[in-house]
Amino acid sequence: MNPPSVLTADLRGRQVRRRALAVLLFILLGLGLALGDTVEPAGHVLDESALMHATTASPPLEVAAPPTLEQLQARIAAVLKREGVPGVGLALVDRDGVQWAGGVGLADRDLGVPVGPDTQFRVASITKSFVALGVMRLVEQDRLDLDQPLRERMPDIALTNDWDASSPITLAHALEHTAGFDEMRFNEYWSPDDGPAPRDALAINPHSRVARWRPGSRASYSNPGYTLAGHAIELATGESYESFLEREVLRPLGMPTARFRRTREYADRLATGYHGIERAATFQPIYHAPAGALLASPRELGQLVHFWLRRGDLGGPAIVGPESLARIERTGTLAYLGTDTNYGLGNYGDVLHASRGRGHDGGLPGFLSSYRYFPELGVGYVMLLNSTHSLPAYLEIRALLFAYLTGGRAVPPPPPPLAPDPKAIAALTGYYGYANPRVQLFGFLERAMIGISVRPDPAGVDLEMLTGGRVQMVPTGDGGFRHWREGGTSIRLTRGDDDRKILFGGLAYFEEGSYAWARARLLALAAANFLTQLAPLWALGWALWAAFRRLRGRAIASGEFALHAWPAAAGLTWVALPLLFMHMARAEAYTTANPLSVGLCLGTLVFAACSAAAVAEVVRAGVARTVPLSVRLVPSAAALASFGMTLYLMFHGIIGVRLWAW
Known part of the structure; x- marks a missing residue:
């Protein structure tokens, strides 16, 4: 997730944590490049990466400051009702501690359970903030080195880096998302149990740990980097990363019930997540657990915000020292000067408020989380939503929290x-x-x-x-x-x-x-999409006209039917694939070979076959000249467009794509 930035103002449609699936949906919708709309799959998730891209679809939101806590709660309740979000867990923090923790709305709609200060949420990628604190604690103890090549630290873990001689991948690269890694592959998403050890998760699909460019040359969000960090913790300590972080980070911070796995002891505290207004999300553990498995309450995450506002002052938990805190907030692996939205170690900047803030977001099916602290103001907040479908709710509630915390005070101007x-x-x-x-x-x-x-x-x-x-x-x-x-x-x-x-x-x-090249490519793809989708409608019109001519005793020319039928078949397949995709997304069936994912793979092959057959009929009709040029023109253009799209997608590995094995 990129930290909020106005350079992504036109990316409002890309709001999904699974940006890969959103992009595939764009493809299956016929590369709707000129249309600017997305179809939201049932598995839609606003996650940390999507939020970093999407939060500046408009300038920073300004709201009037609620004068009282009761009015703040009432205005948040109005937002939840308007957006169809069940509930939100909240914490308001200053340098003296958590001033208020609680909730608005429901943790479970069916049971009518309200959100409270100790309701647990899946906080997703906020987990990374705790992994980074644990790593820096071990760095201070000389048991880990941020700059040590990972090949030396973990020689048994597969890493592919063509620049290894001059730019080896280090732990710092993994934590700052600058290793060049791809995102986790589809078969690395969901675990059948509460998550394997990091070493076992890293053995599932090494292809997600291939440096696509020189490490340290640019950043790209990649969850497997934090699984590498979890494995590094285990190698350094000889115990599970969970045990180490619970003992050395979570409990000292004042988070007594926060866990990396579900337990019966706190099962009744866990909120139910929702995909949309009604449908509950299934709790599915993730393979890359160090990247996002933490369960925590708003009161507990408020302790993390308090820790950052205090910044190691005496009297608080001495997790790490001031130098380590500064390193966590700094990008140290890029050669060029960064921005105020830089990604450090499980911690990034936010400039959408009137004062610069830092923190992290997180998203998993049914859960959307955020925490921010503002060093210049000495305040911060926690926001935990149990629904992932509403970006406006995320933005407006954040704005209300900031306005309440700073109401009546001098807020530093930009x-x-x-x-x-x-x-x-x-x-x-x-x-x-x-x-x-x-x-x-x-x-x-x-x-x-x-x-x-x-x-x-x-x-x-x-x-x-x-x-x-x-x-x-x-x-x-x-x-x-x-x-x-x-x-x-x-x-x-x-x-x-x-x-x-x-x-x-x-x-x-x-x-x-x-x-010029970028614009030409965009227009060519948009035109190909239009012609491909036009083919079925054109064929329907031709069929009606042909039937009318037949009633008048005029037969169609040899090859005329096939000339229209094959482009129409390609176009219908092109339109039908998104429906199959949405069913697959609803079932979250992209991680294994099953009727839906296999059907999607076969569907792309059917599209390619129909496109090839359509071009073959165009060539045959052109050679035979049995069909007038005026009749051939549109189906020929549609056939060439769909075949061109086939070649384009084939070149990029989409035709016949097996998501479960990629």
Whole structure:
């Protein structure tokens, strides 16, 4: 999940933690590149990565500060009702401790159980914050080294890195998502039990741990990196990472019931998660448990926020020292200057409020979590939702919490913009293409859809998205820019280690490229999609006209039926595949070979076969000349479009894709 950044203002549709599945849905919907809409699958999850991309689909949200706690609760309840979210666990924190912890709404709709301060939630990727604290505790004890090559620390774990001689993958790379790894593969998602040991999880599919670019050259969110960290903890301590973290981090922080596995002792405290307004999510343990398995309550996570606000002051738990805290908040593996949304060690920046904050988000089916602390203000909050379908609820409740915490106080304004440097800005203008896909299998579509043109503006720069939409940014120095309502630098224009111009913010990374090529590719894909979907409707019209002609005694020409039928079959398959996909997503059946996932694989092959047959009929009709050109024109164009799409998808490994074995 990239930290919030305005450079992703046009990515509102990509709100799913399983960005790979969302991208596949885009493909199956006919590469709806020009349409700008997504179809939300039943398994839709707003997770940490999706939130980092999607939270700036509009400028930072401003709300009036609720004057009392009761009014804050009432306004949050109104948001939950409007958005169809069952409940939310909350904690309000300052440097003196957790000032209030509780909830609004229901932890379980069927049972009518309200959310309380000790209701446990799946906090998902917030788990990474505790793994990072545990790692730094061992670093301080000289039992782990952030910069030691992982091949030396764990030679039995498969890691593929073509740059190993000059840029070996280290523990710091894994924790900062800069190792170049792909995201976890589909067969690494759900565990049949409460999760194997990290070593066993890492043995499932080594393909997710292949460096796609030189480690340290850019970031891309990858959960397996934290499973490597969990394994490193176990190698250093000789015990499970869970036992170590519970004893050395969770309990000292004041989190007595937080666990990495479900237990009968606290089963009645666990909230029920919901996919949407009604449907409950099934609790499925995850293989990469160190990346997101923690169960915790809002009161307990409030202790983590308090720890960060106190920053190691005497009287609190001495988990790690000040230098380690500073290292956790810093990206240390990239060669270029970062932004205020940088990802450190299980901790990243947020500039969507009036003051710069830090923390982490998390998302699993049915659960959406967030914590933030604001060092300049000495306050922070916890927000735990038991539904993943509403980005507006996430944004508005966060805004209400911040407004309440800072109401009646002097909130530091965003840093004043610097005067633009026309010469420096002119040197960095141009087109930048997306260059760090989270899931490599579907990265080709992201590269086709996501790009930013940078142009000079009287106030700074103007960013125009490839698929439409623009935003103005003001300079903050050293190539940094922000939206005028953001609390800090959210993007930076600079040069990478190969001296190529780059644009990045948080974990989103763009490289200079050709706008003409990017636009032509986008338009070609949109046209192919339109023609492919047009074919069935055109064939229906032709069939009605042919029937009318037959009634008048005029037979159709030889080959005319096949010329229309095969493009129509390809188009119908193209339209039908998303329905199959949505059933697969609803059943979360993409992790194994089953009728739905196998059917999806076969469906892509059927589309390819129909497209090839359609082109063969076009060639035959053209040679035979039995069908008039005016009749051949549209089905021929549709056939060539679907066949071109087949070649495009085949080149990128989508035709015949076996998600369960990838």
